[in-house]
Each structure stands twice: as structure tokens, then as C-alpha cells.
């Protein structure tokens with residue numbers, strides 16, 4: 001194959017450690033970023049003299065890009081009442097998605113808020129429901145992309161609610177109201193197909 005490098009192929013490259021042009025040999029292995037991030041299974045050429053990586057094959061650049069993108073995601077654990085976790089499962093089932101795919105639901109929920117942050121922020125501020133005072137016995141782990149984090153930031157600004165868990169719990173209550181429910185359901189169904 002001409003687009004793919006196989007282990008054992010050699011190339012000429014400048015090695016910064018050796019300070020000269022060297023012969024380097026390709027193999028799959030770890031790639032270390034300066035900040036400590038380590039990526040596995042990268043096809044890289046290492047200097048035959050000192051073993052330092054001197055080049056990365058084009059076929060592996062997607063791994064580096066994905067890893068850097070992942071770093072921009074925010075991982076968060078949301079504590080919520082069991083009733084709200086059940087609501088998420090119910091909504092996912094209705095949309096034909098796996099009831100355990102909670103992350104998909106939150107993605108749909110936040111996408112449905114996009115460009116309506118001002119209106120929804122005001123509703124969040126006033127949101128009241130007995131379910132909100134139930135004990136937070138369930139938890140959901142979420143990975144929020146930079147795009148979704150922007151929506152969250154806007155909602156924070158317009159609602160004045162800084163606590164992310166509180167904001168998302170109230171958003172779940174709104175997702176069961178006439179105003180937001182149809183668009184969340186449509187987004188959930190769309191994503192359920194996209195991730196099927």
C-alpha cells in the first residue's frame with residue numbers, strides 16, 4: 001500500500017537529540033507529548049542511533065488529533081434523583097435509543113437549547129418541581145464537547161445558575177414541558193439514528 005507505512009520501513013530525518021540527519025525506522029508505539037499526554041499505537045519513526053521519535057506517519061495523525069480534541073472535553077459527574085435518571089431512560093426508549101445511553105440524551109438536550117439560551121435561561125431560573133428536592137442518589141458521567149460547553153456557558157449566564165449539576169437537573173425538568181419537550185425528542189431521535 002502506498003498510503004500506509006509498515007513497521008520496518010526506514011526514512012531519513014533530522015534528529016534533534018543527535019543534532020544531525022539520521023536514518024530512522026518506523027514502528028507502532030507510544031507517542032509522548034511534552035505535557036505528559038501519551039498516545040498508544042502511533043506509527044512513528046525512531047532515530048536508529050538514540051531511539052527518539054523523529055517523524056509520525058500520516059496514517060497516525062488522526063490519533064493525535066483525536067487525543068488533543070478529547071483533552072478539550074470536560075468530564076463531569078452529575079448527581080441526580082433516581083426519578084430524573086428514570087426520566088432520561090424513558091425518553092431514550094421513546095426515541096428508540098438504548099436506555100443506558102445517557103450521554104446521548106444530554107447531547108440532544110443541550111443541542112435543543114442551542115440558539116434559545118436566553119429564553120431557556122430565564123425558564124431555568126424559575127424552574128420549580130418537587131422532583132428537584134428529591135435525594136441525589138443516582139449519578140451520570142458526562143463528557144461534554146467544546147460546542148456543548150458553549151451552550152452550558154450561555155445557559156449559566158442567562159439563568160444565573162453557576163452549578164452545572166443544578167443547571168442540568170433543572171434542564172431535565174424543562175425537558176418534560178411543552179416548550180422544550182418536542183425539540184429534545186426530535187434531537188434524541190436524530191442522534192439515536194446517527195449513533196446506531
Ligand SMILES: [Zn+2]
Pocket residue numbers: 015016017018019022047048049050051052
Ligand atoms: Zn537520534
